[in-house]
Amino acid sequence: xxxxxxxxxxxxxxxxxxxxxxxxxxxxxxxxxxxxxxxxxxxxxxxxxxxxxxxxxxxxxxxxxxxxxxxxxxxxxxxxxxxxxxxxxxxxxxxxxxxxxxxxxxxxxxxxxxxxxxxxxxxxxxxxxxxxxxxxxxxxxxxxxxxxxxxxxxxxxxxxxxxxxxxxxxxxx
Amino acid sequence: xxxxxxxxxxxxxxxxxxxxxxxxxxxxxxxxxxxxxxxxxxxxxxxxxxxxxxxxxxxxxxxxxxxxxxxxxxxxxxxxxxxxxxxxxxxxxxxxxxxxxxxxxxxxxxxxxxxxxxxxxxxxxxxxxxxxxxxxxxxxxxxxxxxxxxxxxxxxxxxxxxxxxxxxxxxxx
Numbered sequence: 001x002x003x004x005x006x007x008x009x010x011x012x013x014x015x016x017x018x019x020x021x022x023x024x025x026x027x028x029x030x031x032x033x034x035x036x037x038x039x040x041x042x043x044x045x046x047x048x049x050x051x052x053x054x055x056x057x058x059x060x061x062x063x064x065x066x067x068x069x070x071x072x073x074x075x076x077x078x079x080x081x082x083x084x085x086x087x088x089x090x091x092x093x094x095x096x097x098x099x100x101x102x103x104x105x106x107x108x109x110x111x112x113x114x115x116x117x118x119x120x121x122x123x124x125x126x127x128x129x130x131x132x133x134x135x136x137x138x139x140x141x142x143x144x145x146x147x148x149x150x151x152x153x154x155x156x157x158x159x160x161x162x163x164x165x166x167x168x169x170x171x172x173x
Numbered sequence: 174x175x176x177x178x179x180x181x182x183x184x185x186x187x188x189x190x191x192x193x194x195x196x197x198x199x200x201x202x203x204x205x206x207x208x209x210x211x212x213x214x215x216x217x218x219x220x221x222x223x224x225x226x227x228x229x230x231x232x233x234x235x236x237x238x239x240x241x242x243x244x245x246x247x248x249x250x251x252x253x254x255x256x257x258x259x260x261x262x263x264x265x266x267x268x269x270x271x272x273x274x275x276x277x278x279x280x281x282x283x284x285x286x287x288x289x290x291x292x293x294x295x296x297x298x299x300x301x302x303x304x305x306x307x308x309x310x311x312x313x314x315x316x317x318x319x320x321x322x323x324x325x326x327x328x329x330x331x332x333x334x335x336x337x338x339x340x341x342x343x344x345x346x
C-alpha cells in the first residue's frame with residue numbers, strides 16, 4: 001500500500017475545519033473509515049449541535065478540548081491535557097483502523113509549545129501506509145509545511161462579523 | 174426571517190469545493206435542506222464515485238457541466254449550456270425549498286462571460302430570506318466579493334502534484 005497524503009489547512013480565514021469536514025464526508029462516501037479529532041472544544045459548539053449525532057453515526061468523532069482554548073490560569077494542567085489529547089491521536093493514527101484521521105486545530109498545541117513540534121511532525125511523517133492525515137489550524141509551523149504533501153492557506157478576505165452579522169447556526173458551527 | 178449569508182470560496186488552492194461540501198454536511202446535520210449544484214462536471218469525477226450515492230441520498234445533488242471545462246470548439250453551444258445551468262440554479266434559489274444552495278465553480282461561467290456577471294450578482298443579492306448561498310471557484314469577480322458576506326481565499330502553498338504524487342481517490346475526488 002502506498003503512502004497516504006499529509007494535508008494541512010492553515011491561515012486566518014474561515015473554511016479550514018469546514019474543508020476537513022468536507023474531506024471526511026467525501027472519504028466516507030468512498031467507504032473509508034474516518035477518525036475526526038477536535039483538539040479545541042467549542043470551534044463548532046459541538047455539544048449543542050444536532051449534527052453531532054450525524055457525525056457520530058458516520059465517523060469516529062472525538063472532542064478532546066475542555067474549552068474554547070486551552071488557555072487557563074493553570075498552564076501545567078493545560079499542557080498535561082494537551083499531551084494526553086496528542087497521545088490519544090497518536091494511538092488513532094497507529095491503530096490501522098482508519099484511512100483518514102483529521103487533527104482539527106492541532107497547530108494550536110504546537111504553537112503554544114504544549115506538545116513537542118519535532119515529535120508531532122515525526123509521528124505524522126511516520127504514519128502507516130494508506131493513511132491520509134489532515135491537520136488544521138492557524139500558524140502551521142514551517143516543519144509541518146515542509147513535511148506535508150498538500151498545504152492550502154485559507155486567507156480571510158471578508159468576514160461577516162465585520163459587517164455586524166452574528167455567527168449563523170448550521171453554517172459556521 | 175433574516176437574510177442568510179452569501180459565502181465565497183475562491184483562490185487557486187485546493188479546498189474550495191471541499192469546504193463547500195463540509196458546509197453542506199454541517200447544514201444537513203442541523204436538518205437543513207441543501208441543494209448542491211456543480212457547474213463543471215469532473216471536478217470530482219462524480220460519475221465514478223461511490224460517494225455520489227451518499228450525496229444523492231442526503232441532499233439535492235446536480236451536476237450540470239458536460240465535461241471538465243465548458244471549453245470546446247463550439248463556444249455558442251457552451252454558452253447556451255451555461256445559461257441553461259444558471260437558469261436552473263436561479264430556480265433552485267427562488268424555490269424556497271432550501272436553506273443552503275451551493276453553486277460549485279460558478280465563477281468559471283462568470284469569468285468566461287457565459288453568464289452576465291451583473292445579473293448573477295443581483296440574483297444572489299436578492300436571494301430569499303433564510304437562504305445561505307455558497308459560491309466556489311477561482312477568480313471571483315470584484316462585484317461578487319463586494320456583495321458577499323464572507324470571502325475566503327484558498328491559496329496554494331504546496332500541491333501534491335509538485336511532489337509527483339497522483340490525485341488520491343476518496344481524498345481529492
